[in-house]
Amino acid sequence: MSEQVVIVGNGMAGARLAGELHARGGDRKVTVLGTEPHRAYNRIMLSTLLAGKIGEPDVELAEVAGQGVDLRSGVTATAIDRAARTVATDDGDRIAYDHLVLATGSRAVVPPLPGLDGPELPPRVVPFRTLDDCRRILAVAEGARRVLVLGGGLLGLEAARGLAARGLEVAVVHPVPYLMERQLDPAGAAVLAGTLAGLGVTTHLAVAATAVAADADGVRLDLADGRSLHADLLVLSCGVRPDTALAAAAGLAVERGVLVDDRMRTSDRRVSAIGDCAQHDGTVTGLVAPAWAQARVVAQVLTGEDPLARYRPRPPVTRLKATGIDLAAMGDPGGTDGAGEELTFADPARGTYARLRITGDRLTGAILLGDNPAVGTVIQLFDRGQPVPSDRRALLLGRALGVTPAEPAATPALMPDAATVCQCNNVSKGALVTCWRSGARTVDAVVAGTRAGTGCGSCRDAVAGIVGWLSEVDSVEVTR
Numbered sequence: 001m002s003e004q005v006v007i008v009g010n011g012m013a014g015a016r017l018a019g020e021l022h023a024r025g026g027d028r029k030v031t032v033l034g035t036e037p038h039r040a041y042n043r044i045m046l047s048t049l050l051a052g053k054i055g056e057p058d059v060e061l062a063e064v065a066g067q068g069v070d071l072r073s074g075v076t077a078t079a080i081d082r083a084a085r086t087v088a089t090d091d092g093d094r095i096a097y098d099h100l101v102l103a104t105g106s107r108a109v110v111p112p113l114p115g116l117d118g119p120e121l122p123p124r125v126v127p128f129r130t131l132d133d134c135r136r137i138l139a140v141a142e143g144a145r146r147v148l149v150l151g152g153g154l155l156g157l158e159a160a161r162g163l164a165a166r167g168l169e170v171a172v173v174h175p176v177p178y179l180m181e182r183q184l185d186p187a188g189a190a191v192l193a194g195t196l197a198g199l200g201v202t203t204h205l206a207v208a209a210t211a212v213a214a215d216a217d218g219v220r221l222d223l224a225d226g227r228s229l230h231a232d233l234l235v236l237s238c239g240v241r242p243d244t245a246l247a248a249a250a251g252l253a254v255e256r257g258v259l260v261d262d263r264m265r266t267s268d269r270r271v272s273a274i275g276d277c278a279q280h281d282g283t284v285t286g287l288v289a290p291a292w293a294q295a296r297v298v299a300q301v302l303t304g305e306d307p308l309a310r311y312r313p314r315p316p317v318t319r320l321k322a323t324g325i326d327l328a329a330m331g332d333p334g335g336t337d338g339a340g341e342e343l344t345f346a347d348p349a350r351g352t353y354a355r356l357r358i359t360g361d362r363l364t365g366a367i368l369l370g371d372n373p374a375v376g377t378v379i380q381l382f383d384r385g386q387p388v389p390s391d392r393r394a395l396l397l398g399r400a401l402g403v404t405p406a407e408p409a410a411t412p413a414l415m416p417d418a419a420t421v422c423q424c425n426n427v428s429k430g431a432l433v434t435c436w437r438s439g440a441r442t443v444d445a446v447v448a449g450t451r452a453g454t455g456c457g458s459c460r461d462a463v464a465g466i467v468g469w470l471s472e473v474d475s476v477e478v479t480r
């Protein structure tokens with residue numbers, strides 16, 4: 001009998017794993033259970049959908065769409081019997097597995113405030129995690145004038161910017177004294193707040209929300225300093241929590257996430273966990289690049305392609321997806337003990353801020369906000385762990401001082417083959433060139449062949465630049 005693989009969760013990790021298994025062929029039955037009623041979609045692009053820059057069809061994930069897998073949308077796994085190796089579902093089925101993969105993702109945190117403590121959220125109060133959340137936000141925003149966003153982290157700001165772009169008056173309430181405190185420092189966050197103000201988003205910092213009152217006519221958010229803010233819509237963006245309930249109830253080892261080893265195996269060798277729900281080496285990532293890398297490892301191990309495949313985390317680079325705000329943050333720009341060299345540049349009037357940390361001759365952290373010509377170079381140096389140029393000013397001021405920018409669209413010929421173009425899918429310039437040489441002749445064909453650009457989409461211009469360059473030079477010679 002063929003091997004039975006059951007994947008719980010049809011989100012970005014589960015759908016990718018189904019696609020990876022399907023691509024490797026073999027005699028294996030794959031069943032995917034997904035609570036959400038939709039086909040798998042690109043959750044990352046919900047911010048862009050909210051901003052009205054793309055439509056719903058654009059967020060659908062192409063890769064599985066039911067091909068070669070038994071996809072059960074709208075079905076929730078309710079219990080795992082590890083002794084019998086079965087999964088029970090809410091439609092009364094019991095599915096046998098030889099290997100089970102948990103890809104249950106995370107859930108939006110609803111803060112424990114009076115007014116939000118009922119079994120259902122009140123009208124006009126919506127978290128921002130799923131496609132249905134996005135639809136609800138857009139439906140309420142339709143007749144709205146004022147919006148409050150609770151939470152000034154990355155997602156809260158993407159939601160705020162997107163709704164402001166629709167012409168709404170948006171205010172962000174954040175309990176910490178500065179925005180995006182996990183990625184930024186106070187000076188950078190102050191510049192960001194200024195940029196947001198120019199785009200129609202006001203910020204209320206260092207103030208906690210104490211209660212919510214909402215009905216069909218509007219929302220009131222009470223603050224700890226005695227003020228009350230009124231709006232037509234309240235978007236909750238207060239962080240996420242890995243969805244580990246199913247794993248914990250089955251007796252698997254769980255801390256913040258489901259504990260996994262380098263091959264993504266849980267405390268039961270027949271059960272793996274990937275994506276937001278997994279905790280590897282003390283870390284739950286909440287990002288798509290690691291989720292997709294983990295899906296690949298599980299596919300390699302399960303199909304026998306590489307039974308010794310191991311997940312090796314790469315340092316994440318965070319980019320804000322919001323029109324009019326260019327922000328990249330990576331590593332630890334402050335330095336844990338202030339060790340190393342620090343480079344800073346600030347031009348708040350123009351919304352520009354840069355802070356870079358160099359330890360030895362390596363870049364160990366950076367914040368780049370606004371117009372920073374060397375952003376591509378900085379990301380590549382951080383990502384590849386390469387030595388920084390001896391003329392440090394080049395890192396702040398870019399090509400004006402002659403450093404080779406790694407922005408692929410600008411000068412692809414000068415990029416090293418190893419330079420990562422797509423961070424989400426870990427696709428290098430070399431892989432794009434190889435794909436081109438194997439016959440892909442359009443941007444869409446190269447994207448389909450390598451998956452570059454199918455995550456957050458921020459490298460699409462770079463991929464197009466490389467394809468354009470190849471079409472000009474490849475008949476003669478490709479410079480390495």
Ligand SMILES: Cc1cc2nc3c(=O)[nH]c(=O)nc-3n(C[C@H](O)[C@H](O)[C@H](O)COP(=O)(O)OP(=O)(O)OC[C@H]3O[C@@H](n4cnc5c(N)ncnc54)[C@H](O)[C@@H]3O)c2cc1C
Pocket residue numbers: 008009010011012013014033034035036043044045046047075076077078103104105106128129130155243246274275276277285286287288289291319321456
């Ligand atoms: C608006 C937004 C923007 C983002 N932007 C970025 C970004 O720019 N870059 C980045 O790296 N990351 C970003 N993220 C985070 C990224 O989307 C997640 O890291 C990624 O979706 C994780 O994939 P996952 O499959 O682990 O979880 P999910 O995508 O959350 O999928 C989990 C799925 O499992 C289902 N499920 C749960 N329990 C069960 C069960 N018992 N039975 C059946 N199904 C179940 C859930 O319903 C869900 O559909 C963003 C997230 C949001 C919400």
